Each structure stands twice: as C-alpha cells, then as structure tokens.
Amino acid sequence: MLLEAGPADINPWIHVPLGFSRTYFNSRINWKYDSQPHPQLQGRQLYLPRGKTLGGTSAINGMLYIRGHHSDYDDWHRQGCVGWDWQSVLPYFRKSEDQARGEDDFHGVEGPLKVSDQPYRSVLSEAFVAASEQAGIAPNPDFNGAEQAGTGYYQITARDGRRCSSATAYLKPARNRRNLVVKTGAQATGLVMDGRRAAGVRYRTSAGDGVASARREVIVSAGTLASPQLLMLSGIGPADHLRQFGIPVVHDLVGVGSNLHDHFNVYTSFRCAQPVSLNEVNNSPLRQLWAGMQYVVARKGPLAANGMLAGAFTTSDPSLDRPDLQIVFLDYSMAERTKTAVKSHPFPAFSLMPVHLRPDGRGTVRLQSANPLAQPAVQFGFLQTEYDVQALLAGIQICRKIARQPGLKDFTLDEISPGSEYGDRAGLEAFVRKTGISNSHATSTCAMGVGPQSVVDPRLKVHGIAGLRVADASIMPSVVAGNTNAPAIMIGEKAAAMILEDADRHAF
Template identity: 45%
Template sequence: MEFDYIIIGAGSAGCVLANRLSANPANRVCLLESGPEDRSPLIHAPAGVAAILPTRHVNWAFNTVPQPGLGGRLGYQPRGKTLGGSSSINGMVYIRGHQSDFDEWQALGNPGWSFADVLPYFRKSEMHHAGEGQFHGGTGELYVGKLETHPATQAFVEAAQLAGHRFNPDFNGGEQEGVGPYDVTIRDGRRWSTATAFLKPIRNDRSNLTVMTGAHVERILLQGKRATGVQVTFKGRSQALRARREVLLSAGAFGSPQLLMLSGIGSEAELKAQGITVRHELPGVGQNLQDHPDVVLCYRSSDTSLLGVSARGSLKMGKALADYVRHKRGPLASNFAEGGAFLKTDASLARPDIQLHAVIGMVDNHNRTLHWGHGYSCHVCVLRPKSIGSVGLQSADPAAPPRIDPNFLGHDDDVQTLLKGYRMTREILEQAPMKPLSLKDMYSEGLHSDEQLIDLLRKRTDSIYHPIGTCKMGSDEMAVVDGQLRVHGIEGLRVVDASIMPTLVGGNTNAPTIMIAERAAQWIASA
C-alpha cells in the first residue's frame, strides 16, 4: 500500500486536494476518511442539518472542557465525520471573510497570502450563480447559489435597514458591511459539499485515486525527521500506508494537532504527560485555538410558516417533504439561515466586528433543546475574539477525543462586543417589519441592564462552529507550518486545513478552507 500522496481527512480541504493532485495521472493519491460514505439523506437535504447538528450522526459531536467564561459549562463542537467533513454538516453559508483578514496574514510574515494573492484561488473553485466577475468565478466545481427566501428573512433585511444598516447584496464583493441574503453552497435543492463538488465527479474515473472510508489514522510514521506514511486502522486491522512524496494532514482544527501530538510532534510537556516519545519539539501544536463565540436570540411566534413543532406544523412539514422529494424545493431545500448581516458595534471601526445569522425557526442549544410551537432565532457572533484557547490530548489512544478549550469569553473585550451586538440585534428585531411575526422573547424579556445581559450571555454563549489556528502558519517560535504549509522541521509533511490560519477570518470558515487547499495543491504539485 504505497502512494505518492496520502491525505488524512476527506473534509473541506481534503476533497479539494484529492481532486487536484489526482488530476495528474502520474500521481498515486490516497484519501483517508475516518467516517462513513456520505450516503445519509440528512446530508444532502439542506434542512437535514437541523437533525445532524444535535446528534452523533456523521458528527464527531465533541465537548469542550468546562469554560470559566461560560459559568463552567461545557461547550459543544459539532464536526463532520463523513466524506465532505464539516462541509457535509454545516449551515452551507458561503463567506470568505473580510479582505483585510488575508492582508493581515501576509503582514504576520506569510508572503503570498494577501487578499490579492488568494482571490484567484477563491475564484478558481467557484461556480457563482451570477456568473464570473471581478470577485467571483463562474466555472469552478463549488456551486454558490441563492435561496428563495422566506418572508421572515425579507422582513429581517428590511428591519435592519430601518435600524440604520445598509443593504448589501453580496457579502463577498467589494465591501462586506451591511445586511442581506447569504450566498449558499446549495444547488437545485441539494447540499453542495466538497465531496459532492470535488470528489464524486472524478472518483470513479481516476484509477490513481484511492478513497478509504472508515479509515482512522493512529499516527503519522516518521523516519528521523521525515514523514514516510501513516498507521491506520481499517476494517478492524492496523496497517501501514507509505507515502513516497508527502503526507498531507487535513483533519481540521481539532484533528490535525491531535494527530501531530500522537505522532510525537508537539510540546514536550504535552507529549510526556501522555507517555508519548518526543520525535520533534514544536511547542505551537494545539495552541492558538480561535473560534467565534456566538449567542442566539430565541423568540416564539404565532406564525406557523416558521419552523417549529406543532400539529399544524407537522402537517405542513409532511407536505413540504412531498414537495421536496418531487421537486427539491420548499422549506427542506433551505438552510434556514437565509440572511444575515456584518455590522460594526462602533462606527469608527475599520471593518465589521459582529456577524448575524437570521434563522426562520427556533434554534436553542444547538437544536438540542426543543420547544413546542414555532419561532424565530438570530445568532450574534464576535468576529475577531481576543480570547485564545488550545487543543491538547486527553489520552494517547487515537480513538479518544482531543481536549478542546476555546476559552470562550475569557477576555472582557469579547464580552463587551457581544453585549453591544446583542443590543443591536434586539433593536433590529423590534422594528416594524418584524411585527407580523408576533415575536415573544424567550430568554431576555425584561432584561435591560448590562449586568443582567452579561449574565445571560455567559449562560447562553457557545460556538458557531468556526475553530481555527491550532497549527498556525508563520515563522515565529509558536508557528507550526511555514508559508507553504510545510511543518517546521519535518520533511514530507504539510498541514492543509483551517488549523493553519494564524488569525480568525471575519466570517464562516468553509470557503477560506477550500481556498487554502487550492493554494496548497498548486505548491504541492510543483514541488
């Protein structure tokens, strides 16, 4: 079992790498995925995310360690465990981040990562619903579409404009700030994951590409300071796979640092605590964890066209299911988070510091707490939190989950930004266009003082699923990979996923992760 390239993880980055590297018939490529094939209908019907999110179905469903900033609560971290990775279970919102985010990456000592440098790679992947343009690609594999929005989404956009925020038809265009509909990775009523976009069209036609699902990597094999392959459990048997050229680690912000540490690459103290022999001291592995802290405003509503649980709603959902099966349209073709906003909590800021996701249903505790009736929700997240966390090992057992500590609301500036964002969002939802929904606040009714609302934030804030940074790119002593994503001090090993981001982008992370894989594929192919 010998290949030129072994890719660990068939997620947002891994499927792109498999496509690009196997395009050269001289390359033998192996793509390893710990989870199953992506055959579940809940993956492909966009509304299925509501059922996947709170369960372990194709979902690692990690928990964090107790979070002091959240009153000691455990946070929840869903991650995709199937072909397509988290692109198979996410909310399908296509956002790149603010242009300045990438300029900052370059300023941190990463040449070639400015927005001008990365824009061609965003465009390369993209098949935009409006066609090719200055900021969009028209012929890529990843379809980026628009939804037919629910009247409540349209009301939200109007309400935000009445509250003083400008309309923005394209958050990925020349300017990010404003309110409007989201672009989504949904095509003809079906989720357009990276497995659907990049893997399925070529998988059966390229004999040089081997895809192994249910293949859990135990560790990366090293010969001195060179990666030579992986040890993997497949069909109940542990076996070695050899890589003639490179091992490409695309297991995500939690999985990639965990695998490096299990392989003896990381902080000496972390490794020795688990009885792991240090093969290469790299103290930054698992450090620099950043994620968007997010709170959800939840409302009950008498409008039964909003998603919810009721006798009338069940009847409507039965009709919606029939419509979806026949025509791939209706509520089940929606991601529910059809619109949103990027706003500044202070007009003097150079760029938005909060993001809103307006949801046409009640989302409470990651959909793990269900309520009778119908409702409406709006997420508010801090785009560039100052709270920094870490990923470590709970055990030397490759089957054990990693230790995840995002340190949510550990910095008071994040608390203050989230508080301002909460107030701004409540102001939007009190505008006249929202009145027909008869919204009744479920958690903050009568709460007005800073102290009351901060207490509520600590009780209800958690992740909106954008962890990054744990194998950060750079040249400082805590950097894990260089500007071409090669692991410092180890030959034949790169990390290619969201873990290499040195700082968190202002927006959802699926699109920039795909861009990172496009960027890396070119370097790898020309190495």
Template identity: 40%
Template structure:
C-alpha cells in the same frame, strides 16, 4: 506496505480538494485516508438533514468541550464531520469568504502570498456561481453556489428593520467588504447539498492513481532522519502503514490535525512524555491558538406572521413541507440553517464589520431540540474576531480517545463587551417600525437582562458554538507560509488549522481555498 507520492490524512473539505488536485497528474500516486464512512446517507444530501447528521455517530465525531468558565461552566457539543466531505457534509452550507482585511492581515503578520488579491483567484477558479463569471465570481468550477430556494415574510421584515436602523441591504457578501444585509448564498445544486465530496472527490474517484480508504483512522506520522516517510493508520481492528515517497499532508481539521501531530511526537514535549509519546520536536504551539465564533441566539416571539415553528408543528404541516421539497426541491427542507445574514460594526472604532448575524424563521431552546410551540424567530449574532484563545490537546496516545477541547470563550473583557453590545443592537433592530406589526417579544435572553453586567452574563448563558474552529496549527508558529511543518521535512498541514486568525465569516469556503492554494504549493515543490 503500499507506497504513494502523497498521503492525505482526512477526507473532509480540504482533503477532497487536495485529492482532486494532486491526482490530476496521472504520474502522482495519491492515497486519501478518511476515518468516517461514505457519504451515501440520504440526510447528507437533503439540506435540512444537518439536523440528523450532527450528533449522529455515522457522520459526526461527537466531540464536546470541557466546561467553559465563560459560559457558566457549561460543556458544549462540538460537531465535526466524520464522513467523506467532512464538515461540508453536515454544515450549514453557507458560502462565505470573509473580508479582504482578513487575508491582508495574514500577509502582514509574516505570511507572504496570503493577501486578499493573492487568494481571491483560488476562490473563483473553483466556483460555479449561479450568476455566472464576474470580477468576483467564477463559473464552471467544482463548487456550486446558489441562492436559497425559499422566502419568509419575517426575514424580509427584519432586513427592512435593519435598513431602518442604518444597515444597508447589499447584493453579495463575497466581494471583500461584507458589511450590510443579504440572504446567504449556499453550496447547493438544485436544492441538494453540494459538499466538497460532491464537488471534488466523486468526479475523480475512478482515477487509477487515486486510492480512497474510508474507515481509516490515522494514528501518527513516522519519521526517518527528520523526514515524514510513513503514515500509520487503523482499518477495523488491523494496523496498517503506508509509505510516502513524496509528502504527507494532514487535512484532518482544526481538532484532528493537531492531534495527529501530537501522536507523531510534535507538540509540547513535557505533555507528550507524560503520555508516553517520544517527542520528535518540542512545539508547544501545536493545539493552541484555537479560535471559534460564539453565537448568541437571541429569540423573539411574534404574532401575525408565519414561522417554521407553526409550519412544522404537526404531521400535516410536515407532510406539506415534505411534498414541497419532493415536487420543487424548495421550502423548509431546502433550507440552510440560516437564511438572512447581516454584518455589522458593534462600534465605530472598528474599521470593518465585526459582528455576523444568522437570522432564522424559527426558535428552539437549544440546538438539536424541538421547536418552540409558538411563532418566533432567532437572530443569532457572533463576534467575528474574538480575542479569546483556546486549546485542543490529546489526552492519550490512543487515536480513538477524544481530545480535550477548551475554546475559552468570552475570556477577555473586550469579547464580553462586544457580546453585550451585540444583544443591544439586536434589540434596537427588533424595535424598528418594520417589525412593529409583528409585536416582537424577546424571550431569549429576556428583557430582564439590561445592565452591562447582566448582558455579559446572559451572553455566557445563551452562547454556543457556530462550528468554526480554526488556528490550532497556525501559519507563523506551527507551519510556515508554504504550510510546511517547521523543523521537519516532508510534512504539511493544509486545512482550517493553519489560519493564523479566524476569518470574518463562515469558514468552509476559506478552508477549501487554503486547500486549493496548498495543493499548488505541493505540486510546485515537486517540480
């Protein structure tokens, strides 16, 4: 049995940051355990390769939700990265911090040290922004942030239409108030994906005090006298145990970390007993508070303008796309899944924008399916601060068994009202003069959905996850403001699951920030 100062369960967005920071002191012995494999798959590196990574057992856990009542009984595929870099190796690469009010809300809820002014330095210290250092951005850090390397007339027209509707164009979403429209900045370097593994792990893999084990499925944490001392994991068909002389850190994400806690005896005691797991600490909050952004994929057929539907319609078009990427690292193969972003208030009663748009020069019936055989664009819109709360929970003590995932979308009347209004706003923008020359024709959900009741039902029919699960080991309930699991010693959770409330935007950058701040907390405690 090997002994380490720190054992990190999960080599994803948070785990890579933690491995880097905790091993910077050569006196610290650090073990990073990742259930997936190495991130040497070519489609991880090519930005459009997310299409081949999501749903691929080489890179994805292949989770799916339970039947969702709010979505008409549909089950959704629920991608989570199972590879070094985690979801940062398969995600949409959008660099988005959220709003200052998000973090101030965390602090005001009883989590000191997590306000906007306190967390912003952790964003900037790790950043290498294309425009250099400024009040809001950093230079020379590990996370490369660049502009996207393409343009589409249809997206620029939709941005002008939004301005005619009343939404201003802005330069940057990451200054604390993201209301407005802009083109997303992305975690790429010269047209290649730049994951947390690229940024934080690969540069330090040669450190003698850092051991990285892939294919290592963490089973549970073992305790002695209420303190985490060992981590049990499977490597192939063999069981292993690693000793933690310092701390154990769960960084397995919003689905993985609560599952490890439950298998370790921390969770709802009655459920654990039913599964044959001896409870260590009765904590029903583990796995609860699940929040996610539900995107409504509103699609419009257009004419007189090029979209990806035509450009990728045949082998010749695909060949030209491939050649452009080969020669310039630009064009559709360099695309993030979404290019144009917009942050909008669905109603004046909101102090800050509560809707986020991801606008794309393409359309398809369902994510992962083929493109529609006609020119079209999609304006996906999500409620940034849903009231609905779900739950994830293990169904078995077997670490290879998939957990139950119930996001509980559209469970509240307010969430349903916001969804209906989001579709109305999308229609209003599409009807502005800037779009008139392209004759936009709504194909999803379709103009036959017009009443409040119809629009709410339509939202449930077209809604799908945008891959932002958080909150299942939240600060204030499961962990304290230092990210220590309550009621035990030597165990922390440091990943997206500790967010008490979801951020108003994409969640990868906040997850890496949490790991930056969490690593500093761990090191300070050791002193």
C-alpha cells in the same frame, strides 16, 4: 490515497440542505466532541459537532457561503504569511467556485463548488432585511463582493436543492482516477516518522491496522481539532506535554494545538405574531409531510434551503472600520438545544444570532490520552477579555434594535430570549456566559507563520519536518471574520497548487 475515518457520504440527510438539523446528532457521521468545562462559561462543556464522512464538516454544516473580510488575509500576509494576502487568495476562491449568479471580478463559474442563492425568500427574512436597513445597516447584495458590511441574503453551497460538500465538488468527479485510492472507515492513528521525515501514516480499520507509505509527502487535513492531535500523537508538539503521555518527542513545536481561535455567539429570540416561521413546520407532522413532498417532487420548500436566509455584518462600536459582528437571521427559534436534540418553541418565533467575529481569546487543543481513539481536550478562550464580552452585548442590543423596527413590527411580539429576566448589563453578561456557544468555526491550532508559535510555513510545510504539510482550517493564523468553509476550501485549492509546483520543481 485519502484516508477518512468516517463512512462514505451515503446518508441521504447529508445531501438535503435542511438535513443538517439531522446530521447534527448522528454519531455515525459526526464526531460529537465535547469541550472541557469552561470556567468563563459557568463551568459548561460545549458540544462540538464535526463531520465524520467524506466531505468532513462541509457535509454537515449550515452551508453559508462567506469568505471573510479582505483585510483578514492582508493581516495574515503582514504577519509573515507571504502569498496569502487578499489579492493572492482571491484567484483560489474564484477557481473553486461555480457561482450561479455568473462571473465577475470576485466570482468564478468554472470551479466545482456550487454556490447559489437560496431557492426562496421567506416573509420573515424580507422583513429582517427591511428592518436592519431601518436600523441603519446599509443593504449589501453580495457579502463576498467589494464590501462585506451590510445586510442582505446569504448564498449557500448548494444547487437545485442539493448540498455541495467538498466531497461532492472535488472527490466525486475524481473517484475513478487510477491514481486515487479512497479508504473510508480508516482512522489515522499516527504518522510513520523516519527521523524528522514523515514517511507514511498508520491507520485503523474495522479489519485491523494498516500502514500507508508516502513516496512524496503526507498531508494532514483532519480539521482544527484532530490535526494537532495527530501531530502530537506522532511526537510533534510541545515537548513537555508529549512527555506527560510518554510520547517520544520527534520535534518540540510549541504552537501545535495552541492558539485555538473561534467565533462565539448567543441567540436572541422573539415570539412571532403570525404563523410564518419554521417552528410551525418543526412542530407539525402534517406540515413536515407537505415539506417532504415539495422537496421530493420539485426540490423546493423549506428542505431545499437552510433556515438562515438573511443576515448582516456590522460593528459592535461605531469607531471600528470593519465588521466584528455577524447577525444571522433564523426563520425559527430553539427552546432547547442539546447534544441529542433541538426543540423548537411550540409557537411561531424567530431568532437573530449575534456572532462575535474577532475575539481576542485563544484556547488550546491538547491530548487527554496517548490513545489515538480518545477525544482531544478542547479548551476555548472565550470571554476572557472585556472586549469579547462587550462586543457580544453590543450584538444583543443591535438585534433588539432590528426587531423593534417598522419592517418587523407586524411580526415581533415579546422577546423570549434574553427576555426581561436578564435586565441590566450584569444580567446580560450572565446570559452570555450561561448560554453562549462556539459558532463551530474553530481554527488556528496548526497556525501558519514564521514566529515561534507557528506550526506550518506559508507553503503549509510543518516547521522542522520533511515530507509533511497541514491543509485545513487549522492553518489559519487567526479566524477570518466570517464562516470558515469557503476559506478552508480556498486553502485546499492553494495547497494543491503549491504541492504541484513543488513536485515539478523537485521532479520527484
């Protein structure tokens, strides 16, 4: 049985690649969390969209297909996550994948997750790639191949102009199986505990409360923000914290909700000398109509791509031996981005988004209430160390350098953001603290490992509890240096394999 709090994935914008600009605000299919105020971000609360539908966040994300750096997984292995080194996880990435470019040592073609090149390359994205090469970043035709560093074009989890979410890839083909029950609109409110064994799940629907009993085991896959919340509501977590809310402690596990890790980014934006950006489409009903017609008739045009066609992986300091910065090139720019709307600048412009991929800072997910329907309290650890600030400042300078190269010369007019307002180093740090946001890649709140801060073991079983696993982005010991959807799906594949192995071994 699969319990999903949100509805089925019938909203048409889910399946249109550029539709994520719509689902970003839709509270029917998006949890729309708010973080706690962050002292290190001038007291700001961050808006945290998360998918609330079949497919979860893979149904509303930006679809960039990136696995992270090979050494990220080797680091996990060195920390005690045996079986999670790069050579061990690569077969699960390949197994999940249906790569449009064909099969090779790194890519598979028989999996359900459709990975494709974007349907077109814009003049701006081509100019960006040329300019980043001129700025000293080597070309890279495949960020998920032998080498991550370099500049090039992103692949996305889509095919023929349709998003491929984890529900499209995995659930849809299995829906008619007689041994699968999918309940949508069913929010898990707690685990049924039989001593230190998970015996089932309590859930709430609009028709009332229900209980699902587990003959074998319960697998929690509610995501980095909700999985630790569900464990804590069920008495598994830091004992002192649970007692504050009157929750009987089943197992004092300090790592639950600790170690929240995420990428952090800002935007640099430049006014564009030619009307070739997506701002013109966003600002013109006529052009939107044209884009809609192109999509409906041929699954082509801007709606069939994600507006982030190209990018780069590089280092904030030449002494580093692996990328700690991702530069995402956007064919548009944002004048305003809030919880309810994104507004483009009313003129042609583009953005380069530096993302810090290896922050030191860790945060927490805690309860705000024992009410399972309340949001958890999310506190990030952004910008707490000198390195975390410095890396992003270096990222801004790299974006500026790229924008000044001959490749972008015909397009770059003045810098809109940060702009001259934030001149010196102190000014730029203020800009980062004032405008920086979560890159929506939160992980590690149910971290896998063997130490006292870990929550699950390398077979994803919750320490000290029988019949309970966690399988989602929350189990990453540290966030990988890249977008997190492909790794989350790899985790699902590996979890499935381990569940089957254990079932065979114990002959349930």
